[in-house]
Amino acid sequence: MPILITACTKKKMGDAQVSAADIPAGPIEAVGSQWIAAISADQERTLAARLYQGGSHAESRRAAEDSGYPHLIVSAGLGLIAADAEVPNYAASVLAGEDDILAKLGDNPDASHWWRWLQGRSPFAQSLKTAILATDGPCLIALPRPYLDMIEADLLSLPEQVLDRVRLFCGAQAPAALAHLQMPYDDRLDGPDSPYRGTRSNFASRALRHFATRVLPGKEGHMVAQHTAAVQAALAGWTRPIRTSGIRKSDAELREILAAHWEAMGGRSTRMLRLLRDELGIACEQGRFAALIRDMREERNNVA
Template structure:
C-alpha cells in the first residue's frame, strides 16, 4: 500500500476557531507558540477530510479511494496530517493575503522554516519519513508550487530507497533535485473531449487522479522514468486547448456581468470564472477575480 498526499484548501466547512490574523508578528518561535495555543483552544473538531472543501480536495480524495491508499494533507496550519485526523477549523496559509503565516515572520526563507517548525511542534503532524516507513508502495504527492517548495527539504531528506517511491504532481516545475520524480503532465490534461479538464488551481490534483485511474494500476513497482513514459503515452493523442486572449473589462463592467449571472451560477467562484473565461471569453486575473467575488459575496451572499 502507498499513500496520497495533497494540499489543504482555503475553503473549509464550519466557523473559524483559530485564525492567523489574530497572531502578533515576531520570531518563528513567538508566532509558532501563539499559533499552537490558538489551535489547542479550539473546541469543535472535525475530520480533515470533511473540513477541506473544493474541487482540488475532491479530486485528491477520489484518487486515494480509487487506489485504496491512505490520504494525507499538507496543511500550512497543522503540518502533514491524516485525512482521518480530528482537527479544528483554522485559517492559515503560506500564500499572500488574509491569514498569511509568512507575513507574521521575521527573517528569510520563511515557508521552509515555518514547515520545519510546524512539523516539529504541531501535535497533529506526522513526518513524511514515517509515512514512507509505514507503507511499501508509491507515495503520490500532488501540490501547487508554493506548497511543494515549502516541503521540498523534507522530501529530499528521505532515504534514497524511500525517495524513489515518490511521484510528484504540480502545475509548475518541481525543484531541480526532485524533477526526475515529477510526472510530465501539461496542458493536454485540459483536452476538451476528456473528463480531466479544470482550472489551473486544481491542476495538480487532476493530474493525480488521472495517474491513479489510468497509469498506476498494474505498474505499482515501476520506476519514475517508466511511469513518466506511461503518462506521455497516455496523453499522446490528447490536445491542449488553444490559448486565446480574452477581452479586457473594467471592475465596474465585471461586477455588472457577475451580477447578471450570479443567481444562475449560484454565486460559485469556480462556475463564475469558467463562465468569464470559457463562455464569454473575458480575461480576469485570478487574484483580481477573487477580490471582486469577495466584495460581491459580502453584499449578495453565495458560496465559494
C-alpha cells in the same frame, strides 16, 4: 502500498475557529507558540477529509477513494495530517491573503522554515519522512508549487532509493532537485478527449487521480522512467484544448461586474476570478484582479 499526499484548501466546511489573521505579528517563536495554543484549545473537531472543500480536495478525495490508498494532507496550519484525523477548523496559509501565516513572522523566515517549526510542535502533525519510509510503494504527491517548495527539504532528506519512489504532480515546474520525479502531465488533461477536465487550480489533483487509478495499477514496482513513459503513452491519443482569448474590460467595467456579483460570491476572490474567466469569458491578469479586489474591500470596509 502506495500513499497519496495532497494539499489543504482555503475553502473549508463551516467557519474557522482559529485564524492566523488574529495572531499578532512577531518572531516565529512568539507567533508559532500562540498559534499552537489556539489550535490545541478545546474546540469542535472534524475529519480532515470532510473539513476541506473545493474542487482540488474533491479530486484528491476521489483519488483516495477510488484507489484505496492512504491519504495524507499537507496543512500550513496543522502540519502533515491524515485525511481520517479529527482536526479543528482553522484559517492559515503560506499563500498571500488575510490568513497568510508567513506575513505574521517578523523575522521573515520562508515557508520551509515555518514548516519545520510547525512539524516539530503541532499536536496534529506526523512526520513526512516516517510516513514515506513506512510504505514500500510509490508516494504520490500532488501540491501547488508553494507547498511543494515548503516540503522540498523533507523530501531531499530521504535516502536516494526512497526518494526514487516519489512521484510528483504539480501545475507548475517542480523544483530543479525534484524535477526528475514529476510526471509529464500537460494541458491535454483539459482537452476534449480527457475525462479529467477541470480548472488550473485543481490540475495537480486531477493528474494524481488519473495516475493513481489509470496508470499505476499493475505498475507499482516500476521505476520513474517507466512511469513517465506510461503517462506519455496514456496521453498520446489526447488532443490539446483550443484556447480562446477572453473579453477585455476596463477597470471601471470590471469593478461594476464584481460589485454586481459581490454578495452572491460572498466576496471571495477565488470564486469571482473563476466567474470572470470561466463563466463570463472575461480576461483579467491575476495581479490586476488582486489589486481591484483589494481596493474594493478597502472601500467597503471604510463605508462599513
